[in-house]
């Protein structure tokens with residue numbers, strides 16, 4: 001299994017079919033989906049399909065969201081990482097977007113911040129990107145706090161899937177004026 005990044009507490013690795021139960025625990029929780037359109041999954045097959053979709057993105061784009069595993073226990077915590085967005089979104093196309101989603105019992109321990117930080121470093125380092133993007137429901141204050149902590153700046157708002165959404169950008173530290 002391919003490991004992309006190791007941090008102090010986390011492994012960011014390839015998402016595999018063996019993560020289906022973990023993905024179901026994550027995506028069947030309405031609280032996790034509160035700012036994601038309120039459409040939690042109801043069957044394991046939906047989680048298996050999501051994993052297959054992400055694995056196709058690995059093949060086609062060389063990257064996709066990564067599984068986040070707790071090094072100390074091997075537990076599946078959720079996912080984080082960069083996705084190549086090929087369709088136009090808020091006037092941008094072909095860009096890398098940071099995302100993350102964690103099982104509720106693991107919130108509030110800094111794992112999202114740690115995984116987001118490592119993902120951003122990978123985007124600027126391995127991928128040599130001059131800019132990375134993120135979006136978050138305006139009301140998703142926990143996510144916006146994570147994005148601010150890892151260097152994203154609020155660059156405007158747009159309507160995404162019917163809700164007001166923040167658009168954010170991050171640039172490598174040395175390029176900031």
Ligand SMILES: CC(C)(COP(=O)(O)OP(=O)(O)OC[C@H]1O[C@@H](n2cnc3c(N)ncnc32)[C@H](O)[C@@H]1OP(=O)(O)O)[C@@H](O)C(=O)NCCC(=O)NCCS
Pocket residue numbers: 031032033035036100101102103106107108109110111112113114135136137140142143145146
């Ligand atoms: C968004 C989401 C990942 C944020 O999770 P989170 O637990 O708030 O974020 P972190 O894991 O980075 O935790 C940060 C909090 O843990 C605390 N913390 C505890 N130990 C910590 C540590 N070692 N390092 C950093 N922070 C730590 C921090 O003080 C911080 O609290 P604060 O925000 O009140 O200051 C989570 O709410 C989630 O998965 N939501 C559902 C999916 C979603 O909305 N995804 C984002 C879509 S845009």
